[in-house]
Amino acid sequence: xxxxxxxxxxxxxxxxxxxxxxxxxxxxxxxxxxxxxxxxxxxxxxxxxxxxxxxxxxxxxxxxxxxxxxxxxxxxxxxxxxxxxxxxxxxxxxxxxxxxxxxxxxxxxxxxxxxxxxxxxxxxxxxxxxxxxxxxxxxxxxxxxxx
Numbered sequence: 229x230x231x232x233x234x235x236x237x238x239x240x241x242x243x244x245x246x247x248x249x250x251x252x253x254x255x256x257x258x259x260x261x262x263x264x265x266x267x268x269x270x271x272x273x274x275x276x277x278x279x280x281x282x283x284x285x286x287x288x289x290x291x292x293x294x295x296x297x298x299x300x301x302x303x304x305x306x307x308x309x310x311x312x313x314x315x316x317x318x319x320x321x322x323x324x325x326x327x328x329x330x331x332x333x334x335x336x337x338x339x340x341x342x343x344x345x346x347x348x349x350x351x352x353x354x355x356x357x358x359x360x361x362x363x364x365x366x367x368x369x370x371x372x373x374x375x
Contacts, residue, residue: 238364249341260305263296265333268305268322272330276311276319305329 229237260268263286270285271277277285283293297320300306305326311317322330346354 246337249337249345251336251338260303260329261296261299264300264305267293267296267300268326268330269333271306271320271322272327276309276321278311278317278319282320300326 266286267282270282279294279297280290282297283290286293288296297306297308301308301320304323306320307323308318308320311319346357349357
């Protein structure tokens with residue numbers, strides 16, 4: 229099987245796994261606006277930032293970004309603190325609750341459903357499946373680095 233045919237079969241299989249095993253919405257994210265989610269996601273990926281840095285990233289005014297951060301702060305999802313390297317700067321970062329909510333949102337598959345499926349496979353098949361997927365993930369990471 230050539231690479232294109234393999235890609236097509238993998239994509240079709242991935243689609244079926246996703247349809248059968250995706251996590252159902254538990255409503256936790258509906259309490260955070262799309263803008264709030266974007267801010268949490270951005271902070272989780274880049275680390276602590278100033279309000280101005282976040283505003284520039286989102287191409288929003290500093291006051292609009294401050295308002296989003298204020299709502300997240302009021303919910304206990306972010307906190308502000310002084311930058312140890314430059315005490316004049318205030319940074320914004322995720323609280324443990326904000327980080328947990330963000331991490332939870334990144335989990336797209338229902339692990340209980342997957343466990344039931346993997347329970348039908350032999351131990352050897354499970355190891356082979358996971359190792360093969362890890363190789364695909366590693367290759368995807370290398371591909372992203374090149375682009």
